[in-house]
Amino acid sequence: MGKNETCDLSVIIVTYNTADLLPRCLNSIASQTDVFFETIVVDNASTDNTVDLLREFAKHINLLTNEKNAGFARANNQAISASKGKYIYFLNPDTEVHAGAFKEILRFMKEHPEVGIAGTRIVNPDGSPQSSVEYKYPGQRHASEELKNLRGEIAWVLGASMVARQDTIHALGGFDERFFLYAEDIDLCLRARKDGWLIGYILDAVITHWGGQSELENPSYEVWAKKLAAELAFFQKHYTKDTLHSIARSNILQAYWRIFSLKATMPFLKNKEEALNKLDKYRLTLQVFRDRNA
Numbered sequence: 484m485g486k487n488e489t490c491d492l493s494v495i496i497v498t499y500n501t502a503d504l505l506p507r508c509l510n511s512i513a514s515q516t517d518v519f520f521e522t523i524v525v526d527n528a529s530t531d532n533t534v535d536l537l538r539e540f541a542k543h544i545n546l547l548t549n550e551k552n553a554g555f556a557r558a559n560n561q562a563i564s565a566s567k568g569k570y571i572y573f574l575n576p577d578t579e580v581h582a583g584a585f586k587e588i589l590r591f592m593k594e595h596p597e598v599g600i601a602g603t604r605i606v607n608p609d610g611s612p613q614s615s616v617e618y619k620y621p622g623q624r625h626a627s628e629e630l631k632n633l634r635g636e637i638a639w640v641l642g643a644s645m646v647a648r649q650d651t652i653h654a655l656g657g658f659d660e661r662f663f664l665y666a667e668d669i670d671l672c673l674r675a676r677k678d679g680w681l682i683g684y685i686l687d688a689v690i691t692h693w694g695g696q697s698e699l700e701n702p703s704y705e706v707w708a709k710k711l712a713a714e715l716a717f718f719q720k721h722y723t724k725d726t727l728h729s730i731a732r733s734n735i736l737q738a739y740w741r742i743f744s745l746k747a748t749m750p751f752l753k754n755k756e757e758a759l760n761k762l763d764k765y766r767l768t769l770q771v772f773r774d775r776n777a
Contacts, residue, residue, distance in 0.1 A: 491589055492520040493568030493649075497558040499526070501576040502533040504693065509540050511580040518585040521545065523565055525558040555642075556658035556667045563657050571652055575643040577693040587688040588646050599651035599680025600672055602640025603688040613692055615641040616684050620673060621666075621714050625729040626722050633673075635681040642668030644690040651675060659720070666713035673721060707764045711771055731776040738769035 494512060498505060512522055522544045526534050528551050537546050547561055559573060570592055574580070584603065591601060605615040617638050623630060645668060655674050658667045672682050718727050745762050752758050 489567050489569060490519045490521050491569055492518055492585060492646075493562075493566035493571045494520055494522045495559060495562040495566065495571060495573050496522070496524045496576050497527060497555055497562070498524060498529065498533055498537075498576040499552060500529045500531045500533060502529070502531045502536050504577045505533065505536055507579050508574070508576050509544070511578075512574075513543060514582065515580065515585040516583075518589060520585060521567060523547065523562040525549065525562050527552040527554070527558050554660065554663035556662050557660045559667075560657040560660065563652055566649070569649055570646055571649055572646045573642055573644075574690075575692065578643060579691040581689040581691070584688040584690065588685055591683065591685045591688070592646060592648065595681075595683055597634075597681045598683035599675045599678070600640065600645060600647045601683030601685050603644045603646070603685045603690050605641060605644055605690050605692045608691055608693060613694070615644065617669075620669060620717075620721075622718055622722065622726070622730040625733065626726045629722050629726060633676040634679060635676065637672075637682040637684060638676075639669045639672035640682060640684065642671075643692050643694075644688075646685075647671075647675075651678075651680060654678065661716055661720075662713055663709075664713065665710045666717045670717055670720065703760055704763050704767070708767060711768060715771065715775065728776060731772040734768055734772040735776065738765045738772070741765040742769070 496508070509522070512520075524537055524540075524544050525547045526537065526549065528549050534546075534548055537544065540546075545565060547558075547565065549558065549561075553561070563571060570589065572585075572588065588601075588603065592598065595601075602615050605613040607613050617640070618636055620626070620630060620638050623638075655671065655678065659670050659674075662670060676682060718730055722730070742762060742765050745758050745765070749755065749758055
């Protein structure tokens with residue numbers, strides 16, 4: 484593809500320590516037919532052999548490497564700047580693209596010009612459905628005023644397999660880099676809806692998703708902390724102080740109740756380790772929202 488040549492679809496993958504899964508993902512991409520596409524992979528300073536493996540695919544991908552982990556949002560923005568596609572497809576490395584998926588993605592986006600961002604059907608490795616479409620935002624029951632008059636029913640789609648119009652992405656300024664990991668897809672979809680776009684769902688484009696592979700080595704408590712921080716950043720960005728106060732109060736009350744319930748039932752539980760992990764998570768939730776509400 485020439486320097487100024489455009490293509491139908493720019494496939495963007497951000498990877499961190501997923502060498503074991505990348506060949507399956509990249510081979511499934513290479514098997515897509517009847518679509519003119521490019522593949523851009525951004526490695527976020529992996530410590531395994533990811534980069535060496537990616538160099539074996541050098542003829543088929545545009546590889547960008549970071550010296551330190553820049554975060555999911557910033558790495559995607561790097562790839563967006565280098566992309567030439569009319570549509571930009573964000574794909575996790577722990578996925579496998581089913582036959583004909585790219586063709587269905589393009590067909591859907593061309594037939595629905597009112598859709599700025601769309602998700603695909605995502606399944607688990609055993610073929611069971613995986614949640615990829617959401618109709619409410621975190622804390623939405625407290626934020627009716629902030630979220631009124633938005634077009635369409637779909638609130639957001641999972642960023643593991645998400646396509647957007649290049650014009651939409653550039654108008655939105657790409658991903659918000661304040662979100663290091665988690666909630667960046669929720670934020671992007673909400674901003675698109677605020678700009679008048681619909682969020683779509685492409686039933687006939689199917690992706691298998693293994694899920695959470697880059698976080699496997701991190702304790703569940705650390706993952707919970709990251710998700711909680713991202714959720715709080717979303718609340719602070721999009722909701723008023725009064726709404727944020729209501730959300731904090733609700734989370735505090737729920738955390739107190741969960742902590743009380745877990746302590747009361749602990750002597751009777753067989754899996755005490757799991758209960759202790761939950762207890763730590765709710766204590767963290769209590770601390771975060773109590774500090775926020777202070």
